[in-house]
Amino acid sequence: MDIIIIEDEPITAEDLREIIIQVNPQSNVVKILSSVKEAISYLKANPTVDLIFSDIQLGDGLSFEIYQQVDVKAPIVFCTAYDEYALTAFRTNGIHYILKPFNEVMIQEALTKFHSLKSTFSLDSQALLQLMQTLTRAPQEKSTSILVYQREKVIPVKIKDIALFYIKNEVCHLHTFDQKNYLVNKSLDEIQQIVGNDFYRANRQFIINRDAIKEASSYLARKVNIILNIPFNESIMVSKEKMSDFYVWLTGE
Template sequence: MKVIIIEDEELAAERLTGMLMQLDPSLEVIDVIESVDDAVRRFSGGIQPDLVFMDIRLADGESFEIFDQVKINTPVIFVTAHDEHAIRAFQVNTIDYLLKPVEAAALEKALAKFHAYAPVTSNIIALLKSLNADSMAAEPRRNFKARFLVRSGDKFIPVSTNDVSYFSFENKLSFLHLANGTRYMADQTMDELEAALDPGLFFRLNRQYIVSFEAVKTVHNFFNGKLKVYLHALPEDGIMVSRYRANLLKEWLNR
């Protein structure tokens, strides 16, 4: 069973993941999403887990905003510290509403509720995946961003996306970096860049870095399942990748 956790507190996400694995070792947390915007982007991109655990108050708003922007047919279990949203929560496809700190017994009961509905929900999800695959086959190939027009003083410089080593987010600004160490400010946010770039060539390591395949020098195992990525063009300390994105990174590097 594939699960997504929508939670902006890393410790809370880690605790929930640990409890879920104890209750059902076959369960797989395929991603942890930290914001409304990221959730909308992922579900708009066609991601279809079997179950979603969702906090209500996220860094950029309330998770109810996700349902206003994208259709989610996957069953949801809310996990939150706030009890005043229960009525609103059950207006969407909610299986249960758990209050933090979550107790193992309550979580086990919520999973039991999900499995009780599993025959119906699995058929719905299978149908949605089939429809999504058909629609993707019918759509023309998506055009990803091929070049940037960046500013340098009083002039503009065209830069091919193929020449970009990585993108960074520093002091609320986005930058693109070339292999020779030159950097230019980018007009797009990191989320906009991630959506515009070819996912076969670029990977979002964390909130601060999007890297090209050619930029990755080595990847090191780190504490608690995390990874540390070192780039050819960034001879400093490595870039940390959460354990939730570690497997995704390995898959991306090994395509």
């Protein structure tokens, strides 16, 4: 059984590899990948793998970006320190969700579940592919408002009225279409799980609403410069690696 590990902490990745081999000596960990970019490149070139153990928060983004850009057929066991991503994980090819720190029992449970599914469905069968596609297409529940705090008030702001979220001085803000600005007691990673597909994570600093974009232009042939249709003084750039994904999202596909 060929397995790949997607994990940006080398010690954690090696611990996971050793436990997998210990509890299932027939397993072959063929590759350890440490970033979204590296995993996308590898999986595009090597699509045939039996099982993936995947962290969620990687150094260059969330691992969900991998499975949005690559048609991964293999089941995925997600290993993360955060439980907030569980729903999204199971809407990809997720079959199991392990909270760090993991141990032998947890890994054994994940492998047992994998083998149980494998005995029920051939992993190459149309039945399993249809099951995975059905889970992936499941409608995503999302909030309609975000609570913000202003002095002693708690104010609900409708997500459709928000032009963008951004980090400034290590604090998260939201900026509305009618030029109101509020502090948000959440990280951009948390917000990304709430707002849905009408918003895009341009980089580590910005999440933008599709309706807030006036135009996008090439910047030194290496990045995309996003111009908003509202007054906003900060530059918003999308990296070369994310350009194609950004343009697909911008079309609303």
